[in-house]
Amino acid sequence: MSAVAAxxxxxxxxxxxxxxxxxxxxxxxxxxxxxxxxxxxxxxLLRILSGLSKASRGSVSILGRDARDAATRRxxxxxxxxxxxxxxxxxxxxxxxxxxxxxxxNPGRTAxxxxxxTGLEHVRDGLxxxxxxxxxxxxxxxxxxxxxPSVLLLDEPFTALDDRAVAVLQDLLRGALAEGRTILxxxxxxxxALELAxxxxxVDRGRxxxxxxxxxxxxxxxxxxxxxxxxx
Amino acid sequence: MRFLRQCLxxxxxxxxxxxxxxxxINASLSFALVxxxxxxxAFDPTAEHTREISGGLLWLVFAFxxxxxxxxxxxxxxxxxxxxxxxxxPISGSALFLGKALANMxxxxxxxxICLPVFGVFYNARxxxxxxxxxxxxxxxxxxxxxxxxxxxxxxVNLRLRELMLPALVYPMMIPxxxxxxxxxxxxxxxxxxxxxxxxxxxxxxxxxxIFTALALALAETVLVG
Amino acid sequence: xxxxxxxxxxxxLSAAWLILAGYxxxxxxREKRLKRQLDNLKRMxxxxxxx
Amino acid sequence: xxxxxxxxNTLYGLAVLAALLLARNLHVILRGLPDxxxxxxxxxxxxxxxPAFFTAAVCYLLALVSSALxxxxxxxxxxxxxxxxxxxxxxxxxxxxxxxMIWARIIxxxxxxxxxxxxxxxxxxxxxxxxxxxxxxIEDPSERARNSAVLSIxxxxxxxxxxxxxxxxxxxxxxxxxxxxxxxxAMDPAxxxxxxxxxxxxxxxxxxxxxxxxxxEQMAREIDALRRHAHAL
Numbered sequence: 001m002s003a004v005a006a007x008x009x010x011x012x013x014x015x016x017x018x019x020x021x022x023x024x025x026x027x028x029x030x031x032x033x034x035x036x037x038x039x040x041x042x043x044x045l046l047r048i049l050s051g052l053s054k055a056s057r058g059s060v061s062i063l064g065r066d067a068r069d070a071a072t073r074r075x076x077x078x079x080x081x082x083x084x085x086x087x088x089x090x091x092x093x094x095x096x097x098x099x100x101x102x103x104x105x106n107p108g109r110t111a112x113x114x115x116x117x118t119g120l121e122h123v124r125d126g127l128x129x130x131x132x133x134x135x136x137x138x139x140x141x142x143x144x145x146x147x148x149p150s151v152l153l154l155d156e157p158f159t160a161l162d163d164r165a166v167a168v169l170q171d172l173l174r175g176a177l178a179e180g181r182t183i184l185x186x187x188x189x190x191x192x193a194l195e196l197a198x199x200x201x202x203v204d205r206g207r208x209x210x211x212x213x214x215x216x217x218x219x220x221x222x223x224x225x226x227x228x229x230x231x232x
Numbered sequence: 233m234r235f236l237r238q239c240l241x242x243x244x245x246x247x248x249x250x251x252x253x254x255x256x257i258n259a260s261l262s263f264a265l266v267x268x269x270x271x272x273x274a275f276d277p278t279a280e281h282t283r284e285i286s287g288g289l290l291w292l293v294f295a296f297x298x299x300x301x302x303x304x305x306x307x308x309x310x311x312x313x314x315x316x317x318x319x320x321x322p323i324s325g326s327a328l329f330l331g332k333a334l335a336n337m338x339x340x341x342x343x344x345x346i347c348l349p350v351f352g353v354f355y356n357a358r359x360x361x362x363x364x365x366x367x368x369x370x371x372x373x374x375x376x377x378x379x380x381x382x383x384x385x386x387x388x389v390n391l392r393l394r395e396l397m398l399p400a401l402v403y404p405m406m407i408p409x410x411x412x413x414x415x416x417x418x419x420x421x422x423x424x425x426x427x428x429x430x431x432x433x434x435x436x437x438x439x440x441x442x443i444f445t446a447l448a449l450a451l452a453e454t455v456l457v458g
Numbered sequence: 459x460x461x462x463x464x465x466x467x468x469x470x471l472s473a474a475w476l477i478l479a480g481y482x483x484x485x486x487x488r489e490k491r492l493k494r495q496l497d498n499l500k501r502m503x504x505x506x507x508x509x
Numbered sequence: 510x511x512x513x514x515x516x517x518n519t520l521y522g523l524a525v526l527a528a529l530l531l532a533r534n535l536h537v538i539l540r541g542l543p544d545x546x547x548x549x550x551x552x553x554x555x556x557x558x559x560p561a562f563f564t565a566a567v568c569y570l571l572a573l574v575s576s577a578l579x580x581x582x583x584x585x586x587x588x589x590x591x592x593x594x595x596x597x598x599x600x601x602x603x604x605x606x607x608x609x610m611i612w613a614r615i616i617x618x619x620x621x622x623x624x625x626x627x628x629x630x631x632x633x634x635x636x637x638x639x640x641x642x643x644x645x646x647i648e649d650p651s652e653r654a655r656n657s658a659v660l661s662i663x664x665x666x667x668x669x670x671x672x673x674x675x676x677x678x679x680x681x682x683x684x685x686x687x688x689x690x691x692x693x694x695a696m697d698p699a700x701x702x703x704x705x706x707x708x709x710x711x712x713x714x715x716x717x718x719x720x721x722x723x724x725x726e727q728m729a730r731e732i733d734a735l736r737r738h739a740h741a742l
Contacts, residue, residue: 014650015734053458073322082313088249408674470554499735
């Protein structure tokens with residue numbers, strides 16, 4: 001049973017097909033990097049997978065169940081464009097809030113543990129409003145990993161991160177892969193993302209034009225996929 | 233059971249971040265007090281004159297001041313795209329809606345309980361006469377306003393012109409609740425019991441609350457998730 | 459026909475007709491605008507595809 | 510293209526039929542019907558005042574049903590129908606409101622009284638005008654359809670509740686005059702049948718306007734799709 005699967009997936013904005021008949025399967029433990037130009041449909045695909053919006057046609061299943069079920073969403077970690085942490089709450093309050101929402105037995109302890117893993121234990125009771133950009137990003141990463149999700153959906157995770165946050169995220173992702181979790185991330189052929197990826201996919205104007213193992217050539221020359229599979 | 237716990241988590245989160253920043257509650261409170269002051273210039277509050285307009289005046293103040301809190305309920309989630317994280321979390325749309333409505337309700341009631349004594353002083357109206365009934369009518373009516381206000385805050389959350397549109401959308405919808413509240417409050421402050429023909433307003437208020445709460449819970453998921 | 463307040467009857471009927479006529483005119487204007495936008499877009503897309 | 514021609518022809522046919530019926534009704538109203546003792550000529554406004562209200566009510570109901578259908582079936586057709594029905598309903602409600610005010614000016618002596626039905630008609634108008642305002646504010650057609658469908662359901666329920674509230678509050682409006690509303694013999698049968706005849710005429714006009722407005726809604730969706738397509742190139 002594959003970790004993430006889509007069958008004949010369509011998504012319309014009015015009459016405009018943002019996603020056209022997208023079908024794919026991602027096995028557990030794989031790390032799929034989805035490439036594509038802006039507006040190709042990467043973010044739309046990730047939003048549907050993370051249950052933020054519904055597919056117009058076709059189906060999406062995560063760990064065998066529909067993406068919008070509460071049980072499924074308990075094992076999905078989402079890191080979107082926005083860092084999604086509350087400015088008026090402290091670091092520990094933010095993590096405890098999401099811990100409780102995700103139904104963890106001991107939200108306080110898990111939150112403390114993840115503050116340490118992302119190097120934020122010294123600002124445990126500081127308001128996020130006073131945090132630097134890097135600290136907020138690391139808190140967002142902690143929020144995404146808090147409930148040890150078996151599937152991670154990341155929307156261009158490395159784009160706006162500072163170096164330290166990139167390092168933290170890469171270690172966590174490597175650790176997650178080692179533990180057999182599944183990662184699906186959209187990216188702009190950034191080296192950090194491609195390095196981790198076991199598979200690569202290309203979305204071009206709403207269609208999944210390529211899905212296969214990430215080869216060495218792709219890593220060496222990030223434009224390779226676009227030239228071979230992307231339309232002019 | 234999980235549904236209620238999740239609602240409370242959301243409500244506590246909203247109340248904590250509101251009480252820490254106090255943006256909406258300060259604005260709402262000062263707005264209410266200013267209107268109370270201005271109304272006293274609009275019609276000079278002689279004793280028996282205030283008796284007729286007390287309900288109308290109070291609930292106009294509550295509706296306008298309350299809107300400042302209600303409009304913020306979902307727009308406060310826009311900084312850092314927190315709404316996306318809440319919708320992606322394993323919490324149903326209706327639990328999220330109910331949690332926010334509960335938080336709004338408490339904030340609105342706080343503003344109202346501060347305005348009542350001030351109103352009593354400004355217009356020397358004896359509002360403590362039938363306070364338990366007055367309180368229950370206020371809670372019922374405030375819940376009606378909260379459900380409509382919170383729902384429309386969700387409906388218009390990602391619109392640029394949100395602040396301009398909300399009054400025009402929300403107030404016509406609140407008319408039944410506001411009318412009932414005004415009639416009942418005027419009666420209570422005048423010291424008369426709610427009896428006989430006036431009971432119809434109480435039934436309307438309860439009906440309004442039940443219908444719109446059910447409708448809002450049923451449609452919250454559709455509004456929040458694509 | 460009874461002449462009393464005939465003028466107001468005239469105002470009433472003409473008001474009814476004017477409102478409906480006004481709405482029909484606004485629909486016609488909107489139709490023209492939409493058609494023009496549609497044609498412009500179609501032409502623009504064809505040019506871009508041919509390039 | 511054949512299907513379009515057929516639709517356009519039926520539309521023209523319907524429009525001509527509506528125009529003919531309206532002209533015939535107007536002729537009968539002005540020429541054929543007897544006078545009314547107290548009110549004088551002004552009473553003839555009722556042949557537009559009342560049917561306009563019924564047509565508006567039909568439109569609002571249609572908007573409710575198609576909005577609910579949209580939420581269930583998510584077909585663009587229902588969204589277009591809801592938008593068109595609301596707009597046409599608002600036009601007829603305006604006719605009802607204005608003719609009501611002109612009639613009130615003569616019979617009650619003042620342009621506006623806070624009478625139950627007049628107030629309620631105004632509230633309906635504001636609520637559904639808010640619906641159109643929300644529609645104009647949302648760009649993405651799918652989100653617009655979804656949110657306005659929810660708003661349309663809220664609007665209908667709120668308007669129904671408001672009717673009850675205002676009725677208890679105060680009513681000066683003359684009692685029901687139609688036989689179906691349990692008012693035996695209050696109205697000359699010829700007059701009463703004219704109300705239904707003109708209602709039919711207004712319904713036809715409404716249907717034509719509805720069809721035109723729906724086609725425009727579909728055209729707007731097409732423009733939006735082309736614009737997004739051009740953007741994606």
